[in-house]
Amino acid sequence: xxxxxxxxxxxxxxxxxxxxxxxxxxxxxxxxxxxxxxxxxxxxxxxxxxxxxxxxxxxxxxxxxxxxxxxxxxxxxxxxxxxxxxxxxxxxxxxxxxxxxxxxxxxxxxxxxxxxxxxxxxxxxxxxxxxxxxxxxxxxxxxxxxxxxxxxxxxxxxxxxxxxxxxxxxxxxxxxxxxxxxxxxxxx
Numbered sequence: 698x699x700x701x702x703x704x705x706x707x708x709x710x711x712x713x714x715x716x717x718x719x720x721x722x723x724x725x726x727x728x729x730x731x732x733x734x735x736x737x738x739x740x741x742x743x744x745x746x747x748x749x750x751x752x753x754x755x756x757x758x759x760x761x762x763x764x765x766x767x768x769x770x771x772x773x774x775x776x777x778x779x780x781x782x783x784x785x786x787x788x789x790x791x792x793x794x795x796x797x798x799x800x801x802x803x804x805x806x807x808x809x810x811x812x813x814x815x816x817x818x819x820x821x822x823x824x825x826x827x828x829x830x831x832x833x834x835x836x837x838x839x840x841x842x843x844x845x846x847x848x849x850x851x852x853x854x855x856x857x858x859x860x861x862x863x864x865x866x867x868x869x870x871x872x873x874x875x876x877x878x879x880x881x882x883x884x885x
Contacts, residue, residue: 730797730798730807731807731810731811731814733793733797734790734793734794734797734798734807734810734811735811735814735815737790737793737797738786738790738793738811738815739763741786741789741790741793742763742782742783742786743759743763745782745785745786746759746762746763746779746782747759749778749779749782750762753778755775762779764818764819764822764823765819765822765823766819766823766827766828766831767823767828769783769827769828769830769831769834770828770830771830776830780830780834783834783835783838784834784837784838784841786838787838787839787841787842788841788845790811790842791841791842791845791846791849792849794807794808794842794846794849794850795846795849795850795853798846798850799850799853799854800850800854801847801850801851801854803850804843804846804847804850805843805847807846808839808842808843808846809839809843811839811842812835812838812839812842815835816835819831
């Protein structure tokens with residue numbers, strides 16, 4: 698029996714088990730990560746906007762809220778709510794950035810890339826340069842994504858380094874966790 702793997706020549710770094718590993722920087726893998734992050738960014742925003750439209754009783758195409766800048770305005774309540782939903786979207790996407798990218802050195806690049814692609818999509822869709830209020834929201838959104846994404850990816854990178862081996866793997870009869878004293882251990 699001939700396996701499918703023989704016919705499908707998927708590069709090693711693009712196999713499902715390898716996509717989220719942080720040891721490879723191939724251009725194909727980086728492009729796939731950008732596409733995944735952009736997809737999650739828009740899907741999360743769509744879910745947030747759809748929920749708000751249903752709660753608020755708005756009968757509007759959600760894609761108009763996603764891919765245009767005209768509704769982002771600080772002088773009305775809809776514009777303020779949409780601005781806050783974009784910021785909430787960035788907070789949620791920090792989790793996606795941490796899982797998909799996982800490297801603190803790349804969090805800046807991917808956080809800015811998401812918003813640069815969003816600027817291009819909005820500019821192409823509307824045919825006009827976005828307003829100042831849209832830029833303010835996107836700058837705040839990118840700051841949230843970049844700084845929190847850098848912090849969470851750094852935390853996940855260092856978690857294994859500093860906290861690995863602190864907890865004993867032996868079960869304790871009282872159900873308590875036994876901490877090891879790393880300074881008292883002999884060097885290898």
